[in-house]
Amino acid sequence: MSYFAIVLLVFAVILLFSVVKIVPQGREFTVERFGKYTKTLKPGISILTPFVERIGRRMNMMEQVLDVPTQEVITKDNAVVKVDGIVFIQVMDAAAAAYRVDDLNYAIAQLCMTNLRTVVGSMELDEVLSQRDAINTRLLHVIDAATEPWGVKANRIEIKDLTPPADITNAMARQMKAERERRAVVTEADGEKQAAITRAEGAKQAAILEAEGRKEAAFRDAEAREREAEAEAKATAMVSEAIARGDVNAINYFVAQRYVDAFAEMARNPTQKTVIVPAEMGSLVGTIAGIGELVGLAKDQQHTPPRPPARATRSGGAVPPTA
Template identity: 40%
Template sequence: MEIALILAVIAAIFIVRTFKIVPQQNAWVVEKLGKYDRTLTPGLKFVMPFVERVAYKHSLKEVPLDVPSQVCITKDNTQLQVDGIIYFQVTDPMRASYGSSNYVFAITQLAQTLLRSVIGKMELDKTFEERDQINSSVVNALDEAASNWGVKVLRYEIKDLTPPAEILRSMQAQITAEREKRALIAASEGRKQEQINIATGEREAFIARSEGQRQAEINAAQGEAAAITTVADATADAIRKIAEAIRHPGGMEAVNLKVAEKAVEAYAQLAKTNNTMIVPGNMTEVSALIGSAMTILKQRTPQ
């Protein structure tokens, strides 16, 4: 009975050490008699007991690694408290097993060293403006070194950049001054634009008024010209009609009669409006004019 139990235990140990189930996104490194033999991929695998053993187990997933905070000195001798995070992935399980005794620690230390070197080449203001450049520089240098360890460095991100309290106060004062400067510039630009708008409006209004006055004068001149033309046309038409009437028989006698009548009326008016009697210098002409008028009237009077 005891022998059967011992055999059962030995069989169980044999089975456990022989059959291995490797999870997805994992890789197990197998050594045979202390020497690297092969890498087990996901699934059910067989390992020879007592001769082969699983020496290393690696996850092939992307791994985030926090980089401890450290003090870095910029090019203009300003201290910065910097911390970040690295994302890496094991791409070669064999190299990850034998390339470094502790690749996680090696990546962390190298990231800190590279970060101090990159920030030391920049001034304080540039470190805030060029985070992407810092991240890219650290990733490129890390990836080149980590390739010997079977690790691919995917990204590095700076989580925080913290300058000393005195620098923070100075930066805040500078930001406040810049904002006040921008506000004053904006106000002056607004006043300038307001004056420009007012001047432009006055100019356009003056132009509009002058154009209106000019158009009014043009319209008045055109109206006056049209009136003069109309009067001239009417006068010319009247003259033509009078001339036409004179050319007909008796026309001239009618003209003479009209002239005589007007002359008599004029002398009569002069006598009424003045206490002094005005007598023509040549009474013969007046008598002849009146005689002509009477002769014309007798001729026109029916018998």
């Protein structure tokens, strides 16, 4: 009885484990009845029919990352490049992914490799090196459409490494160096151009300010000469009036002024080493004294009121005015 009980207990445990199934989160199990797919078990606990149903495939429903092996691809301009990448996929239908394709990961990797050769082969090397985003977009569209019947969603495809041949790499390095040197020369030339323009603008402004200064100075000089000429004209007019009235002192003043101006001009001459004093200094002093008398007489005439005219008498004689 003891052996029978042990055997019965072992059989019950085996039967329990074969009937009760626990599916973890992120997984889905397919159920087969006599080898035929019947249903899919979601995460949680499920009970199968003993001796009739069994677990077929255990599918991973989380997003997965698959490597695309490195391969050599010939571009449109006959350049050989080495390309590899990665693809992000997620199983959306466990039954389709389990029963519509054998070795899902291998099939997706081969599909990516063939389409990668097609896309890169239709582009030139410069486009391949500069348009990775365009290549990724085209690959994603093709791979997603091809894996849809398998119940798989391609989320992203990225080119991980793209290596051109060594000679092309060296040529690209020389080209980049030449381009940078060209940019440096252009930048230096632009700087010299801007500096020359700035210097020219500064010289222009300085010339304009200098010309304006000369113009203002000339205007001031002309104004001063005009006022001096007006003053001299007024003085000449006064002396002429005095001469017309017969004033000898005015004539002496005019002659003395010309005499003194000529003597001063002769003394200021830088080539003149010896100044000869005229012998008629007494006459000059007399002339100056006469000028002084003329000035005093003018002052007296200004301060003395005019005298009334004399009245005539019957005999024709003049009657002196009364005080």
